Amino acid sequence: MHFAARTGFDPEPSAYGLALLAARSRGTLLDLTVSNPTRCGFAVPAGLAEALSNPAVLQYDPDPAGLHSAREAVSRLYAERHGATVAAGNILLTASTSESYGYLLRLFCEPGDAILVPSPSYPLFDLLGTLHDVELQPYTLQQHDSWHVDMGTLRAALTPRTRALVVIHPNNPTGHFCSKADRAHLLAFAREHDLPLIVDEVFLEYGLEDDEPSFLTSELSSSGRPGDESKVLTIVLGGISKLLCLPQMKLGWMALRGPQELVATARARLEIIADTFLSVGTPPQVALPTWLSQQPQIVDQVRQRTLANLEVLDRLLPGTAVSRLRVEAGWTVVLRVPSLGSDEALAVQLLDEHTLALHPGSLYGFRGGGWLVGSLLPRADDFRRGIAALLSFFAS
Numbered sequence: 089m090h091f092a093a094r095t096g097f098d099p100e101p102s103a104y105g106l107a108l109l110a111a112r113s114r115g116t117l118l119d120l121t122v123s124n125p126t127r128c129g130f131a132v133p134a135g136l137a138e139a140l141s142n143p144a145v146l147q148y149d150p151d152p153a154g155l156h157s158a159r160e161a162v163s164r165l166y167a168e169r170h171g172a173t174v175a176a177g178n179i180l181l182t183a184s185t186s187e188s189y190g191y192l193l194r195l196f197c198e199p200g201d202a203i204l205v206p207s208p209s210y211p212l213f214d215l216l217g218t219l220h221d222v223e224l225q226p227y228t229l230q231q232h233d234s235w236h237v238d239m240g241t242l243r244a245a246l247t248p249r250t251r252a253l254v255v256i257h258p259n260n261p262t263g264h265f266c267s268k269a270d271r272a273h274l275l276a277f278a279r280e281h282d283l284p285l286i287v288d289e290v291f292l293e294y295g296l297e298d299d300e301p302s303f304l305t306s307e308l309s310s311s312g313r314p315g316d317e318s319k320v321l322t323i324v325l326g327g328i329s330k331l332l333c334l335p336q337m338k339l340g341w342m343a344l345r346g347p348q349e350l351v352a353t354a355r356a357r358l359e360i361i362a363d364t365f366l367s368v369g370t371p372p373q374v375a376l377p378t379w380l381s382q383q384p385q386i387v388d389q390v391r392q393r394t395l396a397n398l399e400v401l402d403r404l405l406p407g408t409a410v411s412r413l414r415v416e417a418g419w420t421v422v423l424r425v426p427s428l429g430s431d432e433a434l435a436v437q438l439l440d441e442h443t444l445a446l447h448p449g450s451l452y453g454f455r456g457g458g459w460l461v462g463s464l465l466p467r468a469d470d471f472r473r474g475i476a477a478l479l480s481f482f483a484s
């Protein structure tokens with residue numbers, strides 16, 4: 089029997105995966121990688137579950153783009169939070185951001201085509217690319233005082249088979265927003281090379297310092313007219329797995345802007361892809377308007393937790409061998425640690441010797457050793473104990 093080569097995955101867990109299993113079997117893990125928000129002790133507003141008891145959840149009224157009432161609610165969210173106008177007609181619901189990416193790879197790429205993706209970033213694209221026969225062309229994000237796109241690497245990565253440019257705003261795990269200057273450069277690059285811009289904004293509401301506008305928000309050029317953003321087909325991705333801490337409810341969206349004709353073509357084709365699967369359940373779509381109205385209660389709790397854990401770091405790290413990078417947004421922190429070989433070997437050693445789980449930076453594309461990535465979601469006590477274990481490891 090033939091199994092497709094694209095599913096010839098390596099069945100062996102990584103050294104890190106094996107060490108994690110072993111550490112779990114030995115007892116309580118100090119888990120600073122936890123990213124499942126439903127396991128982090130946040131208070132869930134009562135209205136979230138109540139919204140699912142609406143009798144409308146029992147009606148099946150399929151629309152490939154998703155229920156109009158849910159898309160209207162997403163449109164209102166962008167208008168109210170970001171002053172952005174995106175009509176419900178230009179929003180399509182999916183089961184998750186990962187599914188949105190899958191649809192977009194289907195929309196833009198032939199087998200063997202490629203997309204430009206940032207590095208370091210969340211390790212989501214490798215498998216998505218493999219499963220859709222799409223190559224990844226990483227471009228580098230560089231960190232000096234703040235992060236910015238190394239445009240030289242972006243230009244160098246481009247080939248005649250490049251079909252889309254992916255931006256993550258704010259990026260995970262670097263926790264930085266795409267700056268205004270980078271945004272202008274990326275839009276100009278996309279326009280020059282006739283590429284669609286795919287903008288992943290799943291962490292947009294989790295700004296810790298200032299709120300930053302969505303790529304759906306209009307910026308005016310210096311001449312007072314809309315700039316490149318009105319000329320580039322832009323697909324903004326969002327979803328409730330992060331926005332409402334409800335990954336189990338499976339609802340994401342794509343919001344389209346750009347030249348009318350391109351938006352209409354993309355929308356029509358995406359609707360046919362979506363119609364093939366009709367993967368979004370009715371209950372979360374019915375509940376979405378109520379859920380989004382309660383979003384500040386959830387975001388605020390996560391933000392408080394994140395800030396509290398950053399304070400723990402800022403109390404414990406000074407004067408030690410460990411430091412942290414600035415976090416503008418999101419749930420994740422990047423730690424700079426002494427380089428003792430590969431990041432994976434270090435993460436394995438932390439698991440073996442301290443039952444402490446932190447991700448190796450190499451998993452996210454950090455190079456050169458000396459990077460660990462941690463979640464800021466754990467309860468403050470757990471977080472403090474984990475960081476204390478890390479510091480005692482380096483102190484010894």
Ligand SMILES: Cc1ncc(COP(=O)(O)O)c(C=O)c1O
Binds near residue numbers: 186288290328330
């Ligand atoms: C930047 C980024 N985009 C997308 C996703 C996946 O989102 P979803 O759960 O909606 O598929 C993640 C998951 O952590 C992420 O970090």
